[in-house]
Amino acid sequence: MKIHIKNGYLVDPKNGVDGQFDIFVAAGKVVSFGKEPDGFQANRIIDATGLTVCPGLIDLSARLREPGYEYMATLESEMAAAVAGGITTLVCPPDTDPPLDEPGLVEMLKYRAKSLNQARVFPLGALTQKLEGARITEMAELRDAGCIGFSQADAPLVDTQVLWRAMQYAATFDFTVWLRPQDAHLAKGGVAHDGEVASRLGLAGIPASAESVAMATILTLVRETGARVHFCRLSTRTGVEMLRAAKADGLPVTADISVHAAHLCEMDIGFFDANCHLIPPLRSQRDRDGLRQGLADGTVDAVCSDHAPVDDDAKFLPFAEAEPGATGLELLLPLTLKWAREMNLPLSTAIAKITAAPACVLGLNAGNLAPGQPADLTLFDPDQYWKIEPHALKSQGKNTPFSGVELQGKVRMTLVEGHVVYESV
Amino acid sequence: MNNPQLNKNGEMQHLLTIEGLPRGMINHILDTAENFLNPVDREVKKVPLLRGKAIFNLFFEPSTRTRTTFEIAAKKLSADVINLNVGASSTSKGETLLDTVDNLTAMQADMFVVRHAQSGAAHLIARHVQPHIHVVNAGDGRHAHPTQGLLDMFTIRYFKKEFHNLRVAIVGDVLHSRVARSQICALTTLGVPEVRVIAPKTLLPAGIERMGVQVYHDMLQGLKDVDVVIMLRLQNERMRGALLPSAQEYFKYYGLTLDKLALAKPDAIVMHPGPMNRGVEIDSDVADGAQSVILAQVTFGIAVRMAVMSILAGSHAA
Numbered sequence: 001m002k003i004h005i006k007n008g009y010l011v012d013p014k015n016g017v018d019g020q021f022d023i024f025v026a027a028g029k030v031v032s033f034g035k036e037p038d039g040f041q042a043n044r045i046i047d048a049t050g051l052t053v054c055p056g057l058i059d060l061s062a063r064l065r066e067p068g069y070e071y072m073a074t075l076e077s078e079m080a081a082a083v084a085g086g087i088t089t090l091v092c093p094p095d096t097d098p099p100l101d102e103p104g105l106v107e108m109l110k111y112r113a114k115s116l117n118q119a120r121v122f123p124l125g126a127l128t129q130k131l132e133g134a135r136i137t138e139m140a141e142l143r144d145a146g147c148i149g150f151s152q153a154d155a156p157l158v159d160t161q162v163l164w165r166a167m168q169y170a171a172t173f174d175f176t177v178w179l180r181p182q183d184a185h186l187a188k189g190g191v192a193h194d195g196e197v198a199s200r201l202g203l204a205g206i207p208a209s210a211e212s213v214a215m216a217t218i219l220t221l222v223r224e225t226g227a228r229v230h231f232c233r234l235s236t237r238t239g240v241e242m243l244r245a246a247k248a249d250g251l252p253v254t255a256d257i258s259v260h261a262a263h264l265c266e267m268d269i270g271f272f273d274a275n276c277h278l279i280p281p282l283r284s285q286r287d288r289d290g291l292r293q294g295l296a297d298g299t300v301d302a303v304c305s306d307h308a309p310v311d312d313d314a315k316f317l318p319f320a321e322a323e324p325g326a327t328g329l330e331l332l333l334p335l336t337l338k339w340a341r342e343m344n345l346p347l348s349t350a351i352a353k354i355t356a357a358p359a360c361v362l363g364l365n366a367g368n369l370a371p372g373q374p375a376d377l378t379l380f381d382p383d384q385y386w387k388i389e390p391h392a393l394k395s396q397g398k399n400t401p402f403s404g405v406e407l408q409g410k411v412r413m414t415l416v417e418g419h420v421v422y423e424s425v
Numbered sequence: 426m427n428n429p430q431l432n433k434n435g436e437m438q439h440l441l442t443i444e445g446l447p448r449g450m451i452n453h454i455l456d457t458a459e460n461f462l463n464p465v466d467r468e469v470k471k472v473p474l475l476r477g478k479a480i481f482n483l484f485f486e487p488s489t490r491t492r493t494t495f496e497i498a499a500k501k502l503s504a505d506v507i508n509l510n511v512g513a514s515s516t517s518k519g520e521t522l523l524d525t526v527d528n529l530t531a532m533q534a535d536m537f538v539v540r541h542a543q544s545g546a547a548h549l550i551a552r553h554v555q556p557h558i559h560v561v562n563a564g565d566g567r568h569a570h571p572t573q574g575l576l577d578m579f580t581i582r583y584f585k586k587e588f589h590n591l592r593v594a595i596v597g598d599v600l601h602s603r604v605a606r607s608q609i610c611a612l613t614t615l616g617v618p619e620v621r622v623i624a625p626k627t628l629l630p631a632g633i634e635r636m637g638v639q640v641y642h643d644m645l646q647g648l649k650d651v652d653v654v655i656m657l658r659l660q661n662e663r664m665r666g667a668l669l670p671s672a673q674e675y676f677k678y679y680g681l682t683l684d685k686l687a688l689a690k691p692d693a694i695v696m697h698p699g700p701m702n703r704g705v706e707i708d709s710d711v712a713d714g715a716q717s718v719i720l721a722q723v724t725f726g727i728a729v730r731m732a733v734m735s736i737l738a739g740s741h742a743a
Contacts, residue, residue, distance in 0.1 A: 198631070199632050199633055199636070200444070200570030200632055200636060201568050202606060203566075203567075204567075205630070205631055207631070241496050271545070271548050272544070272545030313521070316521075316542065316549070316553070317521070317549070318522070318544065318565075319544060320566070321543055406608040418553070
């Protein structure tokens with residue numbers, strides 16, 4: 001199968017491509033862009049007039065809810081949502097039921113995902129058995145089964161000795177440890193940022209210090225063990241500042257933020273909007289501005305959807321009892337574009353945060369369109385406005401704080417390895 | 426952010442919180458309550474305003490006093506009152522909050538009076554019910570207890586006449602108190618120029634000053650020259666964690682005694698939302714003393730709840 005995508009505006013941040021170029025695909029790989037290769041006979045010509053063509057998006061956190069939580073979402077529904085959102089590679093955290101702590105579970109998930117023939121799935125293995133924070137998992141076996149790193153997801157790891165040993169062990173094999181920094185004791189019982197809004201609404205707070213205390217511990221252990229750590233979902237300005245200092249010291253650390261945290265803050269909870277019950281909590285406006293700036297200046301490496309589909313029944317509860325999380329796969333692109341526009345950053349910077357940068361976090365040669373690369377491509381109309389109508393989302397999770405909001409930037413076609421896996425009518 | 430308790434005409438559809446209620450609306454409730462009260466003997470009149478209406482007291486959390494005063498208020502309005510102690514029945518059988526509400530709606534309810542342990546529960550129910558049903562928040566978690574806040578305003582107005590020249594101190598466990606939050610919203614809306622909160626740092630929520638109050642940690646300074654002292658209930662379980670070391674130390678530094686009350690203005694009144702913990706937050710000499718208006722609060726609570734329910738039902742006398 002040979003494909004010629006013509007008249008599109010090509011953005012490949014990694015290779016510094018930003019202009020009107022045709023792109024040529026053969027046998028699932030990028031052949032070249034710009035000039036048509038000699039003797040290239042396309043089986044299909046795709047007219048991308050008015051569209052931006054970029055590497056397929058890479059999402060550093062998407063919960064697919066399988067195995068165990070199929071009532072919330074299934075692989076089928078969420079993989080369809082991913083490609084509808086232009087995402088061709090995604091990382092899923094290990095907090096399934098049972099958690100991804102055994103190679104067999106990981107192999108099954110990889111197999112199920114692959115047989116759907118849509119986005120590529122890279123699971124994170126559980127850092128500790130059953131995510132209980134007591135015994136480390138068979139990390140090397142899990143890596144062989146397909147895990148790209150090891151994580152506690154949102155499960156607490158209270159015992160710092162276990163954390164220390166887990167980081168040492170991971171460092172032995174040069175695995176990356178993915179940690180969402182939150183001190184379990186300081187966060188105990190909390191459901192919202194410990195600030196003005198939680199105080200007004202009478203919600204139990206999670207102080208910003210829960211993040212910085214945990215980061216200080218982790219960074220100390222990074223120095224001690226040499227482990228590579230990826231900080232997931234930073235939520236505070238202080239966290240960004242600590243990350244900046246750690247990077248300046250040359251520590252092997254990276255970080256992401258949720259695309260929700262790039263736009264929303266505690267105020268958006270309004271009168272108990274359970275769609276704004278997220279993990280980590282939406283913090284102050286000042287924190288949000290710090291995250292946005294940190295993403296812009298590269299301190300924060302990438303932005304992710306933090307996709308967490310939740311069924312309606314689990315959201316129609318008083319705020320504290322409502323299941324945290326928001327659907328995000330189909331909103332990652334437009335919300336990232338919105339962030340870049342508001343920050344006066346070029347389109348290529350927005351694209352970089354969801355392609356080349358997360359590829360770099362993962363240590364993958366992906367998220368770019370160099371000749372020979374798998375033809376994972378996203379074609380989108382950067383100007384098209386569309387209204388977020390929950391029922392129209394492909395994801396089984398309809399829960400989003402952006403319900404009813406008009407966003408700009410709509411995916412029109414997604415290719416994985418040269419196959420069209422999504423095409424909007 | 427639109428206020429979910431007002432309808433399109435700006436009328437009160439539900440009473441969920443005092444936050445965002447216009448001053449005129451609060452005054453209207455207080456004026457209406459006054460009409461239900463005999464000015465001489467403070468007796469509450471019985472009126473036929475809500476005849477034929479069904480009011481469900483929906484208590485997901487145990488309460489005797491609040492439920493009883495709501496029940497009396499509804500009966501004084503000639504409504505039919507159904508008391509449901511839901512905590513002990515359906516939710517323990519796994520029925521969701523909203524399923525319970527749906528079932529009761531099918532039983533021809535006109536109004537729900539809701540008490541729930543979770544902040545925001547009343548908002549959730551109000552968003553969910555059919556448009557002809559009214560919801561009164563009788564206390565949700567730490568968030569709000571608007572009828573208590575209103576009856577406290579009624580009490581202050583009764584004894585002090587005006588709000589614009591007052592200093593009010595709220596003392597105690599503000600962190601866990603829905604009453605304090607409702608009082609602060611009401612006092613600031615009604616134009617009280619100086620609202621103080623007095624508590625150790627462990628019992629104050631983050632950023633409380635953003636609600637328009639002045640924070641004191643020293644009770645002796647905080648009580649100086651105030652017109653109204655509102656004591657908050659301190660639950661015994663607060664002593665079990667890291668919030669407070671002991672009831673004795675708390676009483677020593679934050680309990681109201683006659684000595685400390687002497688720092689307030691000579692005609693200062695002492696209020697307490699009840700139930701009191703004598704010897705923990707308030708000394709019996711004060712609770713039973715000449716400046717205490719604690720029992721008057723209870724009586725006024727009936728009139729204020731009548732006012733709220735009659736205004737919600739759209740058939741108030743005023």
